Amino acid sequence: MDQGPVSRSSIAPHRHVIGFANEMKGLEEWLANPEAGTQLFSVTGIGGIGKTTLLMEMARRTRDSSVLTLWLDGRGELATSHNFLQSLEMGLESELGRRRHADVPLLPYIVSELSRQRTILLIDNGEELDRMEGWLLSSFLPRLDTASVLFVMASRKELPVTWLTNPYWGDRTRTFPLRLFTREEVHEYLSGSGLEADIQMDIARKAEGYPLLLALTVDWFRTRRGPHRSSRDIPAILSAELLREVSAPELHQALVVLSLLPEADHATLNHFVERELDESEFNALSTLSFVQATSRGFALHHVVSRLLREDYAEHSPLKFQELRKRVFDFLAERFHGVNKRQQMRDAAHVLELYREFLPAAHAYANFSSHFRPGEFRLYGPEDLPYLHRYLEASVLDWQNELVWMEDYHELLDRIAEHCPEGICILRDDRGIPLAFCAGVWLHASTKSLLERYAPGLIPILGHGEEGRHEQAPETPDSICILLAAVDVDRPMYRPEELGALLMQQWLVQMTSGLRGIIVTADPHLDSLFPMFGFNQVKHTGPSALTKWELDFRQSTFSEWIHRVIRQTSPVEAERELPLKQKGTDAGLNASELKQALLHLTEADVLDQLPVAGRLNKSGAEIKAIILGMLTAEDPPYPLTPLETQMLRDIYLHQDRNRNQLADSYFMSRTTFYRRSQAALRHLAAVLRNAIG
Known part of the structure; x- marks a missing residue:
């Protein structure tokens, strides 16, 4: 190859x-x-x-x-x-x-x-x-x-x-x-490819620096000339090429399982495969170029792992979802029995498995990127000039509203001096910062920082935090994020792509038993945080501000992931529907609901549709109920904010076709169709439940 x-x-x-x-x-x-x-x-x-x-x-x-x-x-x-x-x-x-x-x-x-x-x-x-x-x-x-x-x-x-x-x-x-290409090297390659700039950007994002995938994808685009070439058509073209090395079907199935695990020994792999591998078959995996030996068994090269998962999900979606659920249960069960380093690896792996359920497009975060940041390294003084530059230029405004803009740079200096462990940095392959967030750990030495730069934050944190301010610096367990920024001057990285990666890296750190606190008045952030299992906490401060907490001091890893999945996964949401809700939409089929949505602004037309008789409501009543559900800031369970947005774009705005909508959501046409169908089912269930 x-x-x-x-x-x-x-x-x-x-x-x-x-x-x-x-x-x-x-x-x-x-x-x-x-x-x-x-x-x-x-x-x-x-x-x-x-x-x-x-x-x-x-x-x-x-x-x-x-x-x-x-x-x-x-x-x-x-x-x-x-x-x-x-x-x-x-x-x-x-x-x-x-x-x-x-x-x-x-x-x-x-x-x-x-x-x-x-x-x-x-x-x-x-x-x-x-x-x-x-x-x-x-x-x-x-x-x-x-x-x-x-x-x-x-x-x-x-x-x-x-x-x-x-x-x-x-x-x-x-x-x-040999390593994968850096994002800069990928763009250097693509600059001479003759492809459009937007296609180059998407190839760079999806090829993940793997030369073979990069070469085959560019060749694939070159054979498809014309105005209708689209990045949504980039196939997982490497799966068959890579699997030429695999002759036995049982090894192929083992590789599919291995693609869902961070690594596996013989016993772990046999726990998931349909037919157990004997020792010689298990050892045969080590002869494959993309299988790496680790201290815990074998691991797949991450590019191959992703391609095999995507191929399996495309051709056997139900089996893929069930196997992924079993893998998640396995990782959640073992989480507290492994060391901190392994916990962080497992947390990052679970987030990767559920990437497709996260919102592909968001004002501050694009979760469709497969870019892998450089090795995690703690903040060092040499990083500070980069952070100041990003803070000056960033359009990704995650700064706390209770900190004055003119104090941003001085506050960053004080955090770097007195609380450097509160700075989380996303780096490229060379170790150069790409993005960062900076917060104050709540302990005795940092109370003065809050009093000086964010005094309005102290009452919002609440009286329960007063004792925490007296804790010794060696034992902090809570951090309040005040600043964040990304490098907006690198054309090969989208700001929202870096925002998503920064969020994921920070989340992985929190899973080690810490609590993160963020206070914001930004509606985009208010829609993003629940998708990652943040809880909204009441406070006595201004009503325009929302206090969000992600607390791993008491909550288990399994509980957190379940919260994330409930917010984002149609499959898991349907599994957890109350018995009363399950099946309540049996009398309201998808075509009838589509008819109602397409004529939602026409109450007189709704009166004549089958949905009016099914629900025993007038057209005006049906219009008011559905519009209320689709425009609610917190849509009724199991509808998610992303699903209501999709339904509004499809049936209310009607200004783009399905292919254009799939592109705007950074989804393939197949994924967009699947997600929109799930949204319809959830709306039908909620509608019947609300009406009685």
Whole structure:
């Protein structure tokens, strides 16, 4: 899968290779040093990550130099030592025209030729290296001790530990695990693709930096010319390509299960599969390029995991939902029995599983992005200039209304000085901040900060917090968020995309047993927070302000996720409907309800429709009841704010077709149809229940 059209270089019409900065730097250093001896570069990564392309770029770099460059394909040329030496012999004949005399043994001849001049040996598909490991270390490499040969080995598997710990060759070995493209690199690729800017942005967001998916998606778009190309049509085109590595159907099912788990050992996997895997079948998973060994078993590469989930959800939606529910119950049950680090990983994984139920489009958060932020790292003083710049320019105004605008920067400085652990930062792959939120932990040392910068917040927090202000700084458990901002100057990141990722990262931190408090008068935030399980808390302050809390000190992880799902998931909401509500819409079918919605502003027409007889109400009464439900700030359960918005856009506004609406909600047409049908069912249930 690291060949031809699926390589990184195939993304642009001309040969345009980006990335590989560290790998090419290593090559340049070896070339520039005439005293460099024999060394080994180990290039590793999942299929389609660009290993072959890197070797081709190295060969291109050395083509015009005096260094001899030979290429071997490990699929056949690492089977035995004889195959290996014979392939080198043919390479020497092809490149230099040299032939071995019949009376010269093969091994001495190869060693002599490689020692005569500086040589780079590029070995692709090096998965079979372990077959020759002993011979290479004991019989071949020692003969090149004084030569100058650079071996570059590309393999899906990491180099065996015996190489890294070898007392002589370990220091001569460098490892280069290939990474996904950064968002900046993806945009550099796409800038030469000839595609429209909006399609480039969506490809960058959905390809998640995976070179193979990026290349195939761009090629797919190029074959579909015309004005009707849309990002909603981007398919999960990699599933079949990746699964070519899987021959046994039981392994395919195991991979589907593994795509829903952060990782799994043998027993855990067998808990979910239909037919249990024996030990040999389980171990066979480790031979796949996209399966990674962990301390707890196996884990799927996250890009492959997402693609398999999407493919399974598309083709077997009911089975997918049921399996996902079982996985969630499993993770919730084990949550308090694992360490804090694993808890945070499980929390992040559960949020990823329920991404499709979160609002794709929101004023402050777009949850459709598959971008993975860089490694989480605590705030450091070097971050402060970035945070001030984002605070100055951000259009994502999450600031607390009780803090004066002219105090924002000074307050950020004080939080950084006295309460740095209250700053949560979202970073890119290089560790540069992309977004942040800053709050004050409620303890004795921070009470003065609130009194100085947000005195109106103290009565809203309530008398119950007074004792908390006397807590020692070492034992805080509650934080009040006051500032937040994102980097709006990076065109490859949408502000609402960063807002969603920041929210998710902060939520994961809270799951470790903390309480978050946010006070706001922003209606957009008031609609966002309930979707993440925040509770609205009464207070004695101004009525325009709403106090929101997310409290993990007492609430369990399972309870929180259930609150999130109830707000966003049609499937889970229907499962939890009271018995009276279930089936109450049996006499009101979908087509009748659609008729009523399409003529909702025409009371005289409603009088003539079957719905009037079914509900025993006049057209004017039906109009008032349904309009009240669709415009309510807090719609009746199980309707959600997102569902009422969808119904208004479809049946009341009627200014866009379904394809345009699906695009505006950042959903596929299939997902939009499924969600709109669920909204109809919920409206029917609520309508019958309200009328009696």
